[in-house]
Amino acid sequence: METDRVILVDEQDLPTGTAGKMEAHQAGLLHRAFSVFIFNGKGEMLLQQRARHKYHSGGLWTNACCSHPLPGEETTAAAERRLQEELGFSVPVTKAFDFVYKTIFENGLTEYEFDHVFTGTYEGEIKMNKEEVMDTCYKTLDDVADSLQSHPQEYTSWFHIAFPKIENWYKNQFSRRVV
Numbered sequence: 001m002e003t004d005r006v007i008l009v010d011e012q013d014l015p016t017g018t019a020g021k022m023e024a025h026q027a028g029l030l031h032r033a034f035s036v037f038i039f040n041g042k043g044e045m046l047l048q049q050r051a052r053h054k055y056h057s058g059g060l061w062t063n064a065c066c067s068h069p070l071p072g073e074e075t076t077a078a079a080e081r082r083l084q085e086e087l088g089f090s091v092p093v094t095k096a097f098d099f100v101y102k103t104i105f106e107n108g109l110t111e112y113e114f115d116h117v118f119t120g121t122y123e124g125e126i127k128m129n130k131e132e133v134m135d136t137c138y139k140t141l142d143d144v145a146d147s148l149q150s151h152p153q154e155y156t157s158w159f160h161i162a163f164p165k166i167e168n169w170y171k172n173q174f175s176r177r178v179v
Helices: 021-027 075-087 141-150 157-178
Strands: 005-009 015-020 031-039 045-050 061-063 065-067 094-104 110-121 133-139
Touching (some): 015 021, 045 141, 075 133, 133 141
Parallel strands (some): 031 110
Antiparallel strands (some): 005 015
């Protein structure tokens, strides 16, 4: 597997080739990505604050982790791998949904991603990789929604798109268990 390459895809997530990670972000090429949302037993969501030196969105809050599967790597396995690499723990994750988004950043880079969203549950110790993560916290869904409204500039662009979707998914999951 090539660690500095991403999988280019079409709008149906069918692979069309590979590109260097920075090349894909400079040219705004659609590529496969994933976002992981972790919840604790109280239903609180784990947030991470991205390291300041990240190539975009440094210092912003977002979901537990996100990245790109490597060419030849299955997306679920990549999501579980990155949890370990960024936050120092492993849990099984389950696919919730996917979406496509495109964001152009002030530094000229573009995130144009077919984003696979995974969820999992974790209660234990977090061992942050300081190269990737500056801080973490758990918040209730209501607290996250309020913070997104009152301090939108503190969150990543994809989190603004994904949060309402994951909030709706989570509430649907909960209502199915209660009934």
